Amino acid sequence: MKYIIIGLGYFGASLAEKLTRTGNEVIGVDHKMDKVELLKEKISHTICLDATDEQAVSHLPLKETDVVMVCIGENEGANILATAIMKQAKVKRLISRAVSALHQTVLQAMQVDEIIHPEEETAERWAKKLNMHGVIDSYELTGDFSIVEAEVPKALDGLTLQEADLNDKYSVVVLTLITMEEKENDLGVKAPVPHTEGVANSKTRLTAGAIMVLYGKSKDIGAFLGQN
Template identity: 55%
Template sequence: MKFLIVGLGNFGASLAEKLTNQGNEVIGIDSSMARVDALKEKISHTICMNATDEYTVSGLPLKDTDVVIVAIGEDQGANVMATALFKNLNVKRLISRAINPLHEMVLKALGVDEILHPEEETAERWAKKLCLIGVIDSFELSEDYSLVEANVPTMYAGKKIKDLDFRNKFNILILTTIKKTVIQGNLGKTEIINKVQGVASAELVLEEDDILVLYGSNMDIKKFLNNY
């Protein structure tokens, strides 16, 4: 995949490196030459430019870019301006960083596809969410092993866990499933929450809207998710 990351601070730089290391093409942009120079040997491409300037931004290979991530954190104004600019240029998928609730509200109003919160989420988790099909969330247990939440592949809906033989076929374990459950909320309104179902049994029948909680090596999980 091809990513464009705007803002090469701690989070943006870390994410750019991880995505590059996973075999993706990454263009990193920042207005600071020092930050650009620090990453020029670590990611695919680096450019020193002002991401709020429409003329220079329009010259980027946006049609060939799968995901644009605005990771600017220190300047909310620049973040919003850059986000609005990329939105107006109709990029395929736009993700932007929110600094506080008000900033998040503005980003939602602009119509970004997803909002990231670096203070709560690591670059490692976002790298998995961006690179692995169907991943909702992940937790890295070590350099090689992770817990990953992923959507049930359509082809497995209606089948029992024992019949899928995950352990032998994919070398990963289904620890549990999470189901979307409707509850009665405040003021009589209904809410949909994710409810953990407990340890998954061999007889459990998977449903299409279920979320799988998988354990295994990063390599095996990636192989499974990118091939269903």
């Protein structure tokens, strides 16, 4: 996968390093040369430019990039402007950082694909989320175990958990399902809001588009998601 990470503060730098270490091509972008110099030996590529300058941004390989992440946190205005430029460029997948409730509302109005909350989420969780196919979120537990939120694969659509038999096949347990309901935010823009169902059982039916909350060893969850 190819990523562009804009904003190499603590969160952006940590994420860029983790994604590089897991075999991805990462271009780190920041307007401060000292941050770029600090990371030039740790990630695939580093570029010093102002991501709020549309002409400067046009030199980035946006069309060939799978995911663009705007991780600017110290300046909400710069974050929103950089995000708007990326949205206008129609990048394949746009993820942007929100540092306040109002900031998030603005990003939702811009129809950003996903929103990061670094104060609540770690770079480790986002690295796993981006590296595992279909992963929405993940939580590290003790040892090798994780709880992972992932999209229900199309191959399992309509099956009950008993029919899917994930425990025997992959040693993975489905704890519950989450569906998304659209509600209006403060600006009157419809945004998805998660609704969690009760504890899953053998009769729980899987639906494509819903989110499964999985429990198991990280390698087993990875193997299951890699097969679907």
